Amino acid sequence: MKMKNILIIGGSYFAGRILVEELLQKKNYNIYVYNRGNMPLNRGDVTELVGDRDDEQRIKKVIPDRDWDALIDFCAYAPEQIEKMIRAVPGNIRHYIFISTTTVNENVLNLPIKEDAQKLSAIQPELGQYADYGYNKWLSECKLEEKCVQNGIPYTSLRPAIIFGEYNYAPRETYFFDLIRDNKRIFLPDNELALFSFVWVVDLARIIEQCIGNGKVFNQAFNVAGEELVSYKRLMEVFEEICEKKIKTSKMSIALINKKGIPLPFPLDSHLVYSGRKIEKVLDFEYTPFVAAMKKTYEYYQLVQQS
Secondary structure, eight states, rough: OOEEEEEESOOOSSSSHHHHHHHEEEEEEEEEEEESSSSSOTTTTTTEEOOTTTTTHHHHHSSSOEEEEEEEESOOHHHHHHHHHHHHHOOEEOOOOEEEGGBBOOOOOOSOOOOSOBBSSSSGGGGGGGGGGHHEEEEEEEEHHHHHHTOOEEEEEEEEEEEEEETTSSSSSSHHHHHTTTTTEEEEEOOOOOEEOOOOOHHHHHHHHHTOGGGGGGEEEEEEEEEEEHHHHHHHHHHHHHHTTTOOEEOHHHHHHHHHTTSSSSSSOBBBBBBOOOHHHHHOOOOHHHHHHHHHHHHHHHHHHHH
16 A cells, blocks of 8 residues: 555644544554644654745755645644745645634525635634634635636645544633533523534544545535524533533523623533534544544543543
């Protein structure tokens, strides 16, 4: 079996780290990871290349000249970063897979939001420090298409919904796990209508792996989101099931939650609902049920707590 050369930009934190572990199980990939080296993988079966993605000379110097079966980019947050990578990476890029986000979409009322929904046309000042995140990701997708078409490189944009799972550094599910561990009360919005789409990080990694060199996904964008819609109330039901304990909860007005600065990780009164059916059909992929995936996540959390 011919080994495939895979270049991962990022790759040592959350989703990228899971992807590396998934690919290594297949044993037919030569994996190269390029990042700033702040969290080394320290694995003998991965070639770790240290450098800043914004430094074109460093990219040319450090990354070897290979036929890259796929370049998988986890950490492009601006269009010029895509352009620099295409211009500077030595060798041939046979497939550029960009990990984008569902937040490239306008918050439309036609739910679930599909791939062809209206995209952001400006930054979102109401999001504070994240005001330009979604808009710049969308501009990056546009630059990816432009430069890949110019250079004859097949590309794929993957737009995950809310990602959860092992190695998650964002205080999402762990926010609740910590409160449950400490037997503390969880305050929830009294509006039960907000619904969210999630994707388990392992499902995301498996989808990326199935996309590598797959002509069915060339030159397209895909949402990556499980079908189950989850509210705060449903989250508590799932947590009670997987933690096997009664959770103390109280409802609170959104105004009071905001006033008290309670850091609930998801929107309080607006939906984040996306359709992940397109990639599911193209790859004949089946998302892991939410409860089963969250159970695996909680088991990992417990292992970390014990270490």
